[in-house]
Amino acid sequence: MTDQLRRQVTLDEVAERAGVSRSAASRVINNAPHVSKAKRDAVQRAVSDLGYVPNATARALATQQVGAVVLAISSDNSQVFTDPFFAEVAVGVNSVLEETELELVLQLATSTRGQTRLEQVLRTRQADGVMLMSMHGDDPLAQIAENSDVPVVFGGCPVGFEPRYYVDADNRGGARLATEHLVAIGRTRIATITGRMDEGAGTARYKGYQDALAVAGLDASRVVYADFSEESGGRAMEQLLADHPDLDAVFVASDQMAISAMRVLKDSGRTIPGDVAVVGFNDVVLARHTEPPLSTVSQPIQSLGREMARMLLALIAGESPTPLILPTRLVRRASS
Amino acid sequence: MTDQLRRQVTLDEVAERAGVSRSAASRVINNAPHVSKAKRDAVQRAVSDLGYVPNATARALATQQVGAVVLAISSDNSQVFTDPFFAEVAVGVNSVLEETELELVLQLATSTRGQTRLEQVLRTRQADGVMLMSMHGDDPLAQIAENSDVPVVFGGCPVGFEPRYYVDADNRGGARLATEHLVAIGRTRIATITGRMDEGAGTARYKGYQDALAVAGLDASRVVYADFSEESGGRAMEQLLADHPDLDAVFVASDQMAISAMRVLKDSGRTIPGDVAVVGFNDVVLARHTEPPLSTVSQPIQSLGREMARMLLALIAGESPTPLILPTRLVRRASS
DNA sequence: CAAGAGTCTGGGAGCGCTACCAGTTTCGGC
DNA sequence: GCCGAAACTGGTAGCGCTCCCAGACTCTTG
Numbered sequence: 001m002t003d004q005l006r007r008q009v010t011l012d013e014v015a016e017r018a019g020v021s022r023s024a025a026s027r028v029i030n031n032a033p034h035v036s037k038a039k040r041d042a043v044q045r046a047v048s049d050l051g052y053v054p055n056a057t058a059r060a061l062a063t064q065q066v067g068a069v070v071l072a073i074s075s076d077n078s079q080v081f082t083d084p085f086f087a088e089v090a091v092g093v094n095s096v097l098e099e100t101e102l103e104l105v106l107q108l109a110t111s112t113r114g115q116t117r118l119e120q121v122l123r124t125r126q127a128d129g130v131m132l133m134s135m136h137g138d139d140p141l142a143q144i145a146e147n148s149d150v151p152v153v154f155g156g157c158p159v160g161f162e163p164r165y166y167v168d169a170d171n172r173g174g175a176r177l178a179t180e181h182l183v184a185i186g187r188t189r190i191a192t193i194t195g196r197m198d199e200g201a202g203t204a205r206y207k208g209y210q211d212a213l214a215v216a217g218l219d220a221s222r223v224v225y226a227d228f229s230e231e232s233g234g235r236a237m238e239q240l241l242a243d244h245p246d247l248d249a250v251f252v253a254s255d256q257m258a259i260s261a262m263r264v265l266k267d268s269g270r271t272i273p274g275d276v277a278v279v280g281f282n283d284v285v286l287a288r289h290t291e292p293p294l295s296t297v298s299q300p301i302q303s304l305g306r307e308m309a310r311m312l313l314a315l316i317a318g319e320s321p322t323p324l325i326l327p328t329r330l331v332r333r334a335s336s
Numbered sequence: 337m338t339d340q341l342r343r344q345v346t347l348d349e350v351a352e353r354a355g356v357s358r359s360a361a362s363r364v365i366n367n368a369p370h371v372s373k374a375k376r377d378a379v380q381r382a383v384s385d386l387g388y389v390p391n392a393t394a395r396a397l398a399t400q401q402v403g404a405v406v407l408a409i410s411s412d413n414s415q416v417f418t419d420p421f422f423a424e425v426a427v428g429v430n431s432v433l434e435e436t437e438l439e440l441v442l443q444l445a446t447s448t449r450g451q452t453r454l455e456q457v458l459r460t461r462q463a464d465g466v467m468l469m470s471m472h473g474d475d476p477l478a479q480i481a482e483n484s485d486v487p488v489v490f491g492g493c494p495v496g497f498e499p500r501y502y503v504d505a506d507n508r509g510g511a512r513l514a515t516e517h518l519v520a521i522g523r524t525r526i527a528t529i530t531g532r533m534d535e536g537a538g539t540a541r542y543k544g545y546q547d548a549l550a551v552a553g554l555d556a557s558r559v560v561y562a563d564f565s566e567e568s569g570g571r572a573m574e575q576l577l578a579d580h581p582d583l584d585a586v587f588v589a590s591d592q593m594a595i596s597a598m599r600v601l602k603d604s605g606r607t608i609p610g611d612v613a614v615v616g617f618n619d620v621v622l623a624r625h626t627e628p629p630l631s632t633v634s635q636p637i638q639s640l641g642r643e644m645a646r647m648l649l650a651l652i653a654g655e656s657p658t659p660l661i662l663p664t665r666l667v668r669r670a671s672s
Numbered sequence: 673c674a675a676g677a678g679t680c681t682g683g684g685a686g687c688g689c690t691a692c693c694a695g696t697t698t699c700g701g702c
Numbered sequence: 703g704c705c706g707a708a709a710c711t712g713g714t715a716g717c718g719c720t721c722c723c724a725g726a727c728t729c730t731t732g
Contacts, residue, residue: 008460008461020711021711022688029689033709033710034709034711051459053462054688057396057402057688058690060393061397061688062716063691066393084420084423090423090442090444094444095446098444098449104441105439105442106426106430108434110430113435126392289622289625358720360680360681366720393718394717394718394720395720397687398719398721
């Protein structure tokens with residue numbers, strides 16, 4: 001590998017070496033029709049001789065397409081992305097994008113600066129498409145995104161409005177599954193600790209809990225509102241115990257919260273699942289390792305990413321995909 | 337917000353509205369000198385009236401800079417990125433990039449396709465800089481990267497060669513700290529379970545273990561080689577117990593492995609830390625929640641990301657930063 | 673008051689590629 | 703053997719921006 005200072009090889013050079021016009025060369029690069037076999041071969045040879053690689057920027061300028069899509073996580077708190085959830089989504093997204101020519105740009109829109117940038121992308125088409133995760137319903141970005149003329153798919157349905165294109169996990173169904181399971185094992189005084197009610201996942205999981213209890217004809221009033229975070233789960237559990245010392249089961253809207261809830265439960269002298277059965281949501285790695293191992297609802301996170309990417313691709317191709325709800329399933333372990 | 341179909345506002349339009357030449361308008365956009373206050377104001381007014389946002393693509397083509405850097409995770413296995421480690425690195429990187437105009441593109445170079453793409457980026461300058469994580473020493477990409485004329489900073493020092501620019505955690509020092517701690521609490525038959533020896537972190541942690549025992553004058557021959565994965569940790573522990581039933585401590589090169597090692601230890605009837613003290617590495621969330629909570633070595637992962645980004649920025653600015661080793665520290669919990 | 677040093681200013685030439693268009697060939701069919 | 707359609711072909715006009723350059727203008731100075 002000669003380490004010569006090789007400046008960019010251009011299409012013109014390829015064309016010259018192949019003895020054709022730039023237009024013809026361009027056609028074979030984009031394998032468009034109307035070019036004879038002979039010239040096509042000549043160009044291809046020149047390409048590999050010269051090690052030509054098209055300049056993405058120039059192409060983008062000429063075609064008015066950017067060649068990149070952005071995966072945006074909008075949040076007031078950059079720590080959120082630290083949740084392995086997003087990493088998995090990214091893996092899923094990447095796996096389908098890898099089959100295309102599109103690049104994946106990551107936008108952790110945490111600061112105002114990030115928000116502004118995302119807004120500009122949406123307004124001035126600096127990307128061919130956008131995947132927007134974890135929008136809170138009142139985020140102005142949601143409206144901007146929905147009215148933008150760049151294709152946007154939402155990851156998770158924000159509370160407050162239903163975007164045209166989104167893929168979400170069946171949070172409501174999963175919560176219902178979890179709660180029904182609690183009913184099935186004979187519990188009758190079933191409480192819940194909710195997530196943030198300004199997030200779609202939070203409200204949906206709460207609704208699923210209500211659904212199940214309504215069907216079973218049980219009381220659904222043992223509820224404390226929390227915010228998905230570990231600490232909030234512990235606090236909520238204390239509250240619950242104070243308000244309803246007789247509860248015999250609790251559906252917790254996230255594993256993080258469930259874990260500290262279990263600790264509070266144990267500290268209060270209760271056994272799990274003997275006195276109180278616990279079911280969480282998300283199936284994080286940790287859930288397998290708690291004492292006892294935590295029953296939980298698992299959602300196909302990588303699929304979520306994959307489907308978002310696929311939907312975006314469809315949108316870019318001019319199709320009109322329909323929203324997608326991915327199934328969730330109960331993973332029963334020893335805590336229930 | 338009128339939802340008119342607004343095509344891109346161009347610099348020419350801004351210039352015309354402001355009654356100046358395109359050149360002048362360009363100067364004020366990039367706030368370059370040589371433009372009178374009057375015109376500057378006029379242009380600025382036009383910009384905000386029209387809602388002008390420069391077209392990044394056109395600018396990139398004209399300046400021969402891309403306006404984006406890539407964060408590449410090279411691995412044969414896309415699951416690797418699922419490790420929260422990378423998500424944290426990404427957060428760190430993002431936090432410093434957010435202060436600049438640069439975009440962050442994510443390259444999970446798992447498939448051959450991804451590898452090829454990364455290689456092209458490196459060869460044909462499709463990015464202003466590259467951050468390369470988790471290179472195995474024999475990966476040909478490492479050499480390509482090192483000889484590329486696009487700025488590259490390595491995250492973690494691959495075994496086999498030392499890149500010009502990298503930032504790494506002090507794996508060796510951390511392992512030494514952990515092992516010294518084991519010595520300090522009176523253990524004398526200290527074993528280790530290593531990580532993959534084709535990764536820098538694997539060899540460095542093993543060396544740190546040897547360092548500490550050499551200084552203490554203790555036997556460093558109780559070692560089993562594993563690969564960082566949870567399963568391999570359990571298997572290694574069984575092996576260790578078979579070979580050296582008398583061991584009274586084990587330094588495990590990752591928390592994942594330590595966790596299953598602890599399980600094996602308990603299954604064999606030993607108490608932790610009574611019979612055998614255990615120290616892990618990484619300080620994953622899980623470490624706080626094991627039974628007993630796991631002593632471990634913690635590394636500043638977000639800082640790693642931040643420093644990689646800063647180093648890359650320096651490189652792009654034409655400076656020659658020196659490699660950086662970030663400190664690690666021992667987190668003592670109940671397992672030792 | 674003229675010369676020289678700055679400071680503005682707009683024209684124009686690209687950056688590397690695509691895409692339209694008009695012109696040239698080829699070829700089957702009558 | 704002539705005609706129209708269809709397959710080729712290369713020239714050229716951009717995509718939106720930066721940056722060099724030559725010319726015009728404003729101040730200092732001696």
